[in-house]
Amino acid sequence: MLQMIPLLFIISIVSFLLMTMAPGDPTAMFQNPESVKSGKQDLTAIREKLGVDKPIYVQYEKWMKLVLQGDLGYSFQDGRPVLQKIVERIPATLILMGTAILISFLIAIPIGIYSAVRQYSPLDNTFTFLSFLGISIPSFFFGLMVMLVFSLKLGWFPVSNMTSDETNLPNSVDILYHLILPASVLAFGLVAQYARYMRSSMLEVIHQDYIRTARAKGVAEGKVIFKHAVRNAMLPIITLLGFQLPHLFGGALIIEQIFAWPGMGRLAIGSIFVRDYQVIMGVTMVTALLVVIGNLIADILYAVVDPRIQYGKT
Amino acid sequence: MSQPNAVIEQGMATGRQSEWTEQGKIETRLSALWRRYKRNKFAVAGLIVFMIYIVMAICAPLFSHYDPESFDMMDGDLPPSLSHPFGTDSMGGDVFIRALFGARISLSVAIIAMVITVTFGVIYGAISGYFGRVVDMVLMRIVDALQSIPSFFLLLIIAAIMVPSMWSTIIALSAFGWLGMARIVRGEILSLKQRDYATAALVTGESKRAIIFYHIVPNAIAPIIVIATLEVAGNIIYEATLSFLGLGIQPPTPSWGNMLSSAQELVTLTTYPWTALFPGLCIMIAVLSVNFIGDGLRDALDPRQKNK
Numbered sequence: 277m278l279q280m281i282p283l284l285f286i287i288s289i290v291s292f293l294l295m296t297m298a299p300g301d302p303t304a305m306f307q308n309p310e311s312v313k314s315g316k317q318d319l320t321a322i323r324e325k326l327g328v329d330k331p332i333y334v335q336y337e338k339w340m341k342l343v344l345q346g347d348l349g350y351s352f353q354d355g356r357p358v359l360q361k362i363v364e365r366i367p368a369t370l371i372l373m374g375t376a377i378l379i380s381f382l383i384a385i386p387i388g389i390y391s392a393v394r395q396y397s398p399l400d401n402t403f404t405f406l407s408f409l410g411i412s413i414p415s416f417f418f419g420l421m422v423m424l425v426f427s428l429k430l431g432w433f434p435v436s437n438m439t440s441d442e443t444n445l446p447n448s449v450d451i452l453y454h455l456i457l458p459a460s461v462l463a464f465g466l467v468a469q470y471a472r473y474m475r476s477s478m479l480e481v482i483h484q485d486y487i488r489t490a491r492a493k494g495v496a497e498g499k500v501i502f503k504h505a506v507r508n509a510m511l512p513i514i515t516l517l518g519f520q521l522p523h524l525f526g527g528a529l530i531i532e533q534i535f536a537w538p539g540m541g542r543l544a545i546g547s548i549f550v551r552d553y554q555v556i557m558g559v560t561m562v563t564a565l566l567v568v569i570g571n572l573i574a575d576i577l578y579a580v581v582d583p584r585i586q587y588g589k590t
Numbered sequence: 591m592s593q594p595n596a597v598i599e600q601g602m603a604t605g606r607q608s609e610w611t612e613q614g615k616i617e618t619r620l621s622a623l624w625r626r627y628k629r630n631k632f633a634v635a636g637l638i639v640f641m642i643y644i645v646m647a648i649c650a651p652l653f654s655h656y657d658p659e660s661f662d663m664m665d666g667d668l669p670p671s672l673s674h675p676f677g678t679d680s681m682g683g684d685v686f687i688r689a690l691f692g693a694r695i696s697l698s699v700a701i702i703a704m705v706i707t708v709t710f711g712v713i714y715g716a717i718s719g720y721f722g723r724v725v726d727m728v729l730m731r732i733v734d735a736l737q738s739i740p741s742f743f744l745l746l747i748i749a750a751i752m753v754p755s756m757w758s759t760i761i762a763l764s765a766f767g768w769l770g771m772a773r774i775v776r777g778e779i780l781s782l783k784q785r786d787y788a789t790a791a792l793v794t795g796e797s798k799r800a801i802i803f804y805h806i807v808p809n810a811i812a813p814i815i816v817i818a819t820l821e822v823a824g825n826i827i828y829e830a831t832l833s834f835l836g837l838g839i840q841p842p843t844p845s846w847g848n849m850l851s852s853a854q855e856l857v858t859l860t861t862y863p864w865t866a867l868f869p870g871l872c873i874m875i876a877v878l879s880v881n882f883i884g885d886g887l888r889d890a891l892d893p894r895q896k897n898k
Contacts, residue, residue, distance in 0.1 A: 286735035294747050405632070408885075412878040414827045416834050417870035420853055428860045435856065526742030530831060534854075544743065545835065548750045556747065560739055567738045 280568050284561075291560040292339065296332050296553075339557070348558040353550055358558040362540060366562070369539035371451070373528050375459040377517070380466035385513075387467070388474020389506060392482060403471060410468025415527055419461045419534040426457060433457045436536035458535040462527055466520075473516055478509040511582050518574025521567045626890040633886020636879035643876055647693040685865060688844040689872050695845045697876070699756060700825035703763035708818045710764070711771025716802050718772065719779030730776065733769050741766050745828060749837035759838045763825050771817055778810035785809075812891035819884035823877045830873050846873045 330338075342349060348358035391400040427435040434454050481487065482505050490500045529541030536542070540559055547555040628634050646653070718729040736744070744766045752758035782788065783806055791801045807814075826846075832838030833847030834854075841848050846869045853859045853866035 282731060283735045283738060286732060287739055290736065291739070291747075294744075294751065297751055408632075408878060408881055409874075412823070412881050413874050414830050414834075414870070414877070416831055417850060417866075417873060420850070420859060420866055421870070424859050424863060424866075428856065522738060522740040523742075525740035529740070529742060529746075533835065545746065548746055548837075551750070560743060560747075563740055563743065564735075564738045567740070571738075 280572070283568060284565065287564045288340065288343070288561060289336070291557050291564075292336050293332075296335065343561070348561070349554040351547075351555050352552045353547070353555070358554045361543065361555060362558050362562050365538060365540045365543050368537060369525075369528055369532070369541065371455065372459055372462065372531065372537060372539060373524055375455055376462035376466060376528075377524075379459060379463040380470055383463070384467045384470035385474055385506075385510070387471040389478055389501065389509075391471065391475040392478030392509075393501060395479065400475075403475075407468035407472050410465055413465075415461060415465055416530050416534055418464060419458070419531055422457060422461050423534070437538070458531045458537050461535075462524075462531045465527060466524070469520070470513065470516070474509065474513060477512045478505060481505045481509045484508075511578065514574055514578050514581065518571040521570040522563075525563050525567070623890050627886050630882075630886040630889055632882045633889075636882025636886065639875060639879040640883060643693060643697065643879070646690060647697055650687075650690045650694055653687070653690055685849070685868050688849055689846065689869055692844040692846045692849060692869065693872065693876075695756060695839055695843060696826060696829055696847070696873070699759055699763070699829045699839070699845075700822050703760045703767060703825045703829075704818055704821045706760070706764040707767035707771060707821060708814065711768035712775050712807060712814060714768060715772040715775025715777075716779050716807055719776035720783055720798070720802050720806065722780070726776070730773075733772055736766060737769050737773075741769075742828070742831070745832065746835075746837060749832050754837055754840050756839060756843075759829055759832060762832065762838075763828055767821060767825070771814070771821070774813055774817055775807075775810060778813060779806055782806045782809050815891060816884055816888045819880060819887055823880040823884065826873060826877050826880070846870075 339349065346359065348362070350356065351358055351361055387403050391403050394400055423435060427433050433456055437454060482501075487500060487505055490504050491497070495504075525541070528539065529544060531537065532539045532541035533545050540563065544556060544559045547559070714729065718726045745762050748762040748765050749758065752761065779802070788801060788806055791805045796805075829838055829845065830847030830850070833845045834851050836848075836851060839845035839848050849869035850866050853863075859866060
């Protein structure tokens with residue numbers, strides 16, 4: 277638990293340093309090239325107002341003090357509070373990621389179990405090949421192709437966004453309808469990884485003594501696999517999930533960009549292009565915080581599912 | 591580990607080589623590696639395909655009767671045909687030739703970035719693992735913290751800080767690509783430094799640097815090679831994604847990623863799908879073959895794991 281604090285502290289320093297290293301000047305946005313009036317004095321005034329003329333450590337200290345009070349500053353772009361901008365984007369990202377995880381679990385775990393039980397069977401080899409394919413396709417390319425086939429050619433699903441303006445569907449159904457494509461694309465890469473992981477975890481378990489014991493006692497094979505083996509093989513998957521959260525955020529970022537999904541990733545990319553430091557740092561901090569919390573939940577979940585794990589005792 | 595084999599290899603070089611190979615009792619490390627590697631058919635296929643990529647990339651100018659950076663607006667958006675096997679893009683550039691020259695950029699970026707991350711990751715991990723205690727704790731906390739930030743996010747920030755170019759892309763890929771390598775090497779070193787030969791080296795008064803990089807690191811070479819290979823695959827995807835978003839290699843210089851960025855416009859995607867399809871397939875097949883090579887190397891370098 278307490279490890280989280282230095283962790284977040286380092287993250288804040290890193291993201292702050294990265295942003296101040298940036299040569300791009302946020303004041304460039306306020307310059308009107310056609311206006312004669314926006315001269316040097318105005319620029320200096322803006323710089324002073326935004327506080328970007330002070331030394332880095334002063335800026336960091338000022339920023340950190342506010343962060344600790346839950347104030348992530350204001351966006352250079354539209355003057356709105358950063359926290360508010362991020363908070364309104366969090367649900368969209370979490371819905372997208374949550375659905376993708378759910379889909380990938382539902383597909384990957386049966387595949388993993390089958391592949392382990394029938395190791396080196398033709399279907400297992402096919403799954404192996406497919407999962408290699410899954411980790412080798414860049415998600416933006418796969419996203420574009422899926423969009424081309426299912427939305428543009430066949431017209432089954434909407435191309436982008438989270439809701440449509442003109443629709444008679446209830447809001448939740450409308451979101452679900454828009455969610456299917458991006459969530460499936462995000463899930464595709466995950467299925468590949470989870471299935472591989474489940475397969476090797478399962479292979480390890482079914483060679484354990486207690487499985488042999490169960491078989492020797494005459495327990496039906498189906499029961500051996502599903503009751504004795506699967507439950508134990510699932511345990512490492514929980515850790516993997518926590519471990520992979522940062523990757524998942526990165527993946528969601530690209531999917532959001534392609535499908536114009538209004539989540540944090542899209543906000544981040546938009547802010548990077550206009551060098552809106554406050555928002556970029558805010559999103560970095562919030563994602564890192566979510567990752568750390570996610571890992572904590574994974575740890576707790578692991579202890580709940582596996583009674584052998586006890587924290588605080590060595 | 592490598593010492594006795596070097597002796598054997600020397601012995602073989604002095605004339606008894608044919609005799610021994612015929613008996614099939616002694617084989618060099620490399621041939622043993624190859625014997626195990628070629629059992630994996632996918633890995634062999636991956637190696638062949640990747641070799642073809644490298645040869646095509648090196649010989650790219652031989653194939654082209656069009657300049658990759660010259661555009662003929664009159665010939666824009668042509669579908670694939672004999673004179674333009676992959677069609678042409680909206681600017682009239684030949685997609686096949688651009689993909690060929692794109693391979694040069696994309697593959698060299700991926701490989702150079704891999705060399706940088708491996709060098710840095712191995713040194714960082716080795717120092718952390720060998721010195722342990724406070725050094726290890728501090729160094730690993732930094733890795734932990736950086737790994738909690740989505741790596742792609744960091745990549746974007748770094749890429750946005752610099753003026754986009756080939757070297758800025760390489761720096762962006764290297765800046766945080768070493769984290770995984772550092773962690774793995776550190777874990778290996780932690781266990782390897784307890785071995786007797788490490789203690790023996792210490793007793794004979796060798797310097798710490800010699801112990802770490804001459805005695806310990808070479809024994810961790812198997813995981814390092816496998817991760818380095820998989821890193822090349824990851825780098826190809828990351829470079830493509832950055833260039834796709836407009837933060838990596840800039841047109842007119844072709845890279846597989848930036849060839850796809852025009853497909854972000856839906857009209858282009860629907861009407862001229864080949865401008866997106868072929869570069870995308872190039873990326874996919876390259877990454878796939880590197881992943882297969884990595885998988886084959888993993889099995890070949892660590893035969894114990896396979897039989898689990």
